[in-house]
Amino acid sequence: MKHFRAIRNTLMLLMQIVLITLPSAAFAHAILVESEPKAESIVNTSPDQVSIWFNENVASEFKSLAVINSAGKRVDNNDVRQAALDRSHIFATTPELPPDTYTVRYRVMSADTHIVTGRFTFTVTTPDKAELQAD
Ligand SMILES: [Cu+2]
Numbered sequence: 001m002k003h004f005r006a007i008r009n010t011l012m013l014l015m016q017i018v019l020i021t022l023p024s025a026a027f028a029h030a031i032l033v034e035s036e037p038k039a040e041s042i043v044n045t046s047p048d049q050v051s052i053w054f055n056e057n058v059a060s061e062f063k064s065l066a067v068i069n070s071a072g073k074r075v076d077n078n079d080v081r082q083a084a085l086d087r088s089h090i091f092a093t094t095p096e097l098p099p100d101t102y103t104v105r106y107r108v109m110s111a112d113t114h115i116v117t118g119r120f121t122f123t124v125t126t127p128d129k130a131e132l133q134a135d
Pocket residue numbers: 027028029030110112114
């Protein structure tokens with residue numbers, strides 16, 4: 001009887017370990033880890049595209065990425081895509097962007113099916129102004 005109890009206790013302990021460790025691994029949200037242009041950066045040439053990277057692969061469904069100028073007008077080419085070889089990388093192309101501060105808004109679905117949204121800005125300035133700010 002004592003032997004049976006020892007086995008049962010061991011099994012219960014193993015189950016508790018599984019229950020404690022599984023959810024954190026399986027149900028974590030995707031987190032934005034990098035972007036190009038970088039968040040809150042000032043660039044002196046228009047980017048060809050805006051890229052964002054997450055800490056994990058994100059779903060191909062429900063992804064969106066919009067670039068909005070200071071007047072509130074959407075200016076990206078509305079062609080959000082996911083990199084074929086890096087499923088954590090989402091990007092959209094942009095036309096030539098005149099100097100302005102742009103807001104990037106994104107929405108992706110995490111591996112755990114939760115929707116993650118966020119935003120950041122970057123500023124496009126002329127080369128002359130960038131030099132003035134550097135001085
Ligand atoms: Cu989640």
